[in-house]
Amino acid sequence: xxxxxxxxxxxxxxxxxxxxxxxxxxxxxSHMKLPLVALSIGDVDESELNKAGKYxxxxxxxxxxxxxxSVNVQPYTSVVSQAAKAEAxxxxxxxxxFSGKAIAPRVAIKLNAGLGENVIDLPEMSSGFVVKxxxxxxxxxxxxxxxxxxxxxxxxxxxxxxxxxETAVTVVPFTASLDANDLRLVVKxxxxxxxxxxxxxxxxxxxxxxxxxxxENWGMIEELAQIxxxxxxxxxxxxxxxxxxxxxxxxxxxxxISPNLYLAIGIxxxxxxLAGVSSSKVIVxxxxxxxxxxxxxxxxxxxxDAFEVLPKLIEAAKAFKASQN
Amino acid sequence: MKIxxxxxxxxxxxxxxxxxxxKKEFVSSGVTYILNPYDEIALSKAVxxxxxxxxxxxxxxxxxxxxxxxxRKALAIGANDAVRVNxxxxxxxxxxxxxxxxxxxxxxxxxxxxxxSSDHNGSSxxxxxxxxxxxxxxLFAKSLVIEGANAILENEIQGGKEIxxxxxxxxxxxxxxxAEWKIPNxxxxxxxxxxxxxVIEPIEVAQLSKVxxxxxxxxxxxxxxxxxxxxxxxxxxxxxxxxVI
Ligand SMILES: Cc1cc2nc3c(=O)[nH]c(=O)nc-3n(C[C@H](O)[C@H](O)[C@H](O)COP(=O)(O)OP(=O)(O)OC[C@H]3O[C@@H](n4cnc5c(N)ncnc54)[C@H](O)[C@@H]3O)c2cc1C
Numbered sequence: 001x002x003x004x005x006x007x008x009x010x011x012x013x014x015x016x017x018x019x020x021x022x023x024x025x026x027x028x029x030s031h032m033k034l035p036l037v038a039l040s041i042g043d044v045d046e047s048e049l050n051k052a053g054k055y056x057x058x059x060x061x062x063x064x065x066x067x068x069x070s071v072n073v074q075p076y077t078s079v080v081s082q083a084a085k086a087e088a089x090x091x092x093x094x095x096x097x098f099s100g101k102a103i104a105p106r107v108a109i110k111l112n113a114g115l116g117e118n119v120i121d122l123p124e125m126s127s128g129f130v131v132k133x134x135x136x137x138x139x140x141x142x143x144x145x146x147x148x149x150x151x152x153x154x155x156x157x158x159x160x161x162x163x164x165x166e167t168a169v170t171v172v173p174f175t176a177s178l179d180a181n182d183l184r185l186v187v188k189x190x191x192x193x194x195x196x197x198x199x200x201x202x203x204x205x206x207x208x209x210x211x212x213x214x215x216e217n218w219g220m221i222e223e224l225a226q227i228x229x230x231x232x233x234x235x236x237x238x239x240x241x242x243x244x245x246x247x248x249x250x251x252x253x254x255x256x257i258s259p260n261l262y263l264a265i266g267i268x269x270x271x272x273x274l275a276g277v278s279s280s281k282v283i284v285x286x287x288x289x290x291x292x293x294x295x296x297x298x299x300x301x302x303x304x305d306a307f308e309v310l311p312k313l314i315e316a317a318k319a320f321k322a323s324q325n
Numbered sequence: 326m327k328i329x330x331x332x333x334x335x336x337x338x339x340x341x342x343x344x345x346x347x348k349k350e351f352v353s354s355g356v357t358y359i360l361n362p363y364d365e366i367a368l369s370k371a372v373x374x375x376x377x378x379x380x381x382x383x384x385x386x387x388x389x390x391x392x393x394x395x396x397r398k399a400l401a402i403g404a405n406d407a408v409r410v411n412x413x414x415x416x417x418x419x420x421x422x423x424x425x426x427x428x429x430x431x432x433x434x435x436x437x438x439x440x441x442s443s444d445h446n447g448s449s450x451x452x453x454x455x456x457x458x459x460x461x462x463x464l465f466a467k468s469l470v471i472e473g474a475n476a477i478l479e480n481e482i483q484g485g486k487e488i489x490x491x492x493x494x495x496x497x498x499x500x501x502x503x504a505e506w507k508i509p510n511x512x513x514x515x516x517x518x519x520x521x522x523x524v525i526e527p528i529e530v531a532q533l534s535k536v537x538x539x540x541x542x543x544x545x546x547x548x549x550x551x552x553x554x555x556x557x558x559x560x561x562x563x564x565x566x567x568x569v570i
Contacts (some may be wrong), residue, residue, distance in 0.1 A: 010483055015483070070487070073452075073462055074462070077456065097483050098464070098481050098482050098483055099482060101464060102448075102452045102462055102464040102465075103452075105421075105447075105448075105449040105450075105452035106452050106456035106462070108418070108456075109421070109453050109456035109457055110456060114533030114534040115417070116534070117417075118446060118448075133446075135444065135446065135539065136336065136444055137444075137446060139342040139541070140540065140541050140542075141539065141541070141542070143537045143539070144535065144536050144537065145534065147532060147534060147535060184460075184461055184492055185463075185489060185490070185492075186489065186490045186491070187487050187488070188487075188489065189488040190482070190485065190488075191485050191486050191487070193485055196484070198483050239501070246467065246501045247481060249501060252338050253363065256446065260569040260570075261563065261567075261569045261570060271338065271339050275338070275443075279542065281569060284559065285548070297545060299545060299548065299549065299567070300548065300550075300559065300563075301548040301551070302553060302556050302559070303550065303553070304553040309556050312557050313556055313557070315557065316557035316558070319557075320561065320564075320570075
């Protein structure tokens with residue numbers, strides 16, 4: 001028996017979310033007194049695989065198959081399910097990334113397992129197995145008991161800290177059998193903007209709204225984000241107007257995020273916007289209207305004109321970063 | 326072309342969320358329900374595709390009769406007919422089994438869902454339906470066009486997007502950008518009243534999960550206002566007081 005974590009790579013590299021799921025899986029495995037097995041799928045080299053060994057896994061199953069170079073939900077589901085069976089996994093954990101959100105429910109069906117999706121904390125395992133997840137678009141939490149013997153969990157990025165826990169690890173090749181049905185869908189092209197921090201994983205997010213007046217003023221937002229190593233985001237009307245791409249739109253009808261720091265500039269704080277960002281650990285709001293509802297949901301507020309304050313923040317961020325080095 | 330759109334009936338986006346004293350149940354009295362915003366995108370796309378190909382759009386909802394008003398709205402937007410599986414939507418596994426069972430008996434060319442529902446936010450139903458039917462699933466689809474026997478979709482992935490080609494049938498989760506939200510017109514509203522709405526009974530499904538309790542986040546303490554002249558101190562404060570930078 002084991003706890004199995006599927007660790008996702010992006011172009012052959014593990015991101016922080018992979019180390020988060022490993023750390024999370026290690027905590028569950030230690031509680032259940034089971035070994036932790038990691039599963040990597042795709043084109044990942046030996047040195048990168050060894051990095052995954054620093055978080056408590058005793059074994060890394062490595063699936064390297066030309067047909068599996070890019071993430072493809074159907075065959076990946078087959079691989080994860082077969083690995084889970086081979087390792088007699090009691091709990092299967094993966095990141096609730098875009099692909100993880102598609103793979104976890106499929107694995108649950110294949111294994112006839114209960115699913116805890118978008119989990120934000122370690123499960124309560126003292127009696128039963130209860131996971132905590134967001135509900136009602138960030139306005140509430142639900143505690144869900146998983147009743148099946150085998151359990152599948154997808155974990156929200158940025159909701160569990162990375163804990164190093166060096167153990168002796170072996171990398172073992174793993175081969176899964178795929179049938180033609182698994183490979184009906186074809187990924188024709190993958191387009192990534194690799195110079196940017198990916199929004200769901202970002203620890204710091206600089207987000208701006210209609211208060212920025214027009215797309216030509218986003219240079220300041222991007223500059224501040226770049227200095228802070230942050231991802232950029234926007235409110236819905238901003239992406240609706242085409243000022244920014246839909247992929248930056250956060251909240252109720254966009255991406256729900258929970259970074260360590262959310263900086264909201266020229267965003268009023270409508271209930272639909274707050275819904276998907278209110279679980280951010282710290283929120284800073286810059287708005288010229290002292291009555292803007294966002295101030296009620298913020299930790300720090302600056303009442304002022306973005307066009308006057310942003311240049312100051314950019315200078316201060318530069319100085320702050322310089323003083324850190 | 327036959328298209329099935331899965332509809333979820335959710336509290337309005339501005340609704341206040343309250344739970345019973347024992348925290349076990351959502352208090353729905355006084356709450357306005359709407360068609361899940363993402364499902365509305367899926368439906369709008371389905372109506373466009375059907376109009377272009379002379380196809381048919383069926384909507385399906387797993388839930389109690391209270392959702393029929395929402396279903397009529399979907400018919401007003403342009404769906405041809407509706408099916409309600411008469412059971413409380415216990416969890417995503419239950420819902421997916423009902424819909425997959427319906428599709429096994431009534432095959433379709435594609436199943437469109439919203440990428441997530443705004444009540445449970447799981448994104449699990451579309452992926453589970455696809456697993457039960459063993460067909461492809463494109464969960465975060467930003468666009469969808471038909472090219473001969475295949476569909477071409479743009480799917481959101483970590484740090485970018487991918488272009489996918491899939492044969493039919495498949496399941497897609499609609500994201501913003503896939504279609505413009507449609508507003509029902511008077512004729513649509515009138516005709517919706519008489520469009521067929523069939524009620525079917527659920528199949529039995531083993532229960533694999535159960536909500537034990539709900540809770541609400543602890544409200545933040547009062548905001549700390551920083552005067553504009555001192556805005557530059559923000560980052561030092563975030564470091565020393567919150568350690569988030
Ligand atoms: C079904 C539904 C779903 C929705 N989902 C979402 C969602 O997912 N995400 C989302 O964001 N919205 C969503 N909305 C929209 C939401 O209701 C608000 O309309 C939206 O969030 C407002 O965006 P905003 O704050 O950028 O713009 P506004 O509300 O126009 O606010 C602009 C703010 O900028 C401030 N401002 C103006 N000029 C300056 C300046 N020079 N300096 C500083 N501040 C300035 C103003 O004081 C104001 O507070 C949804 C709405 C509906 C109906």
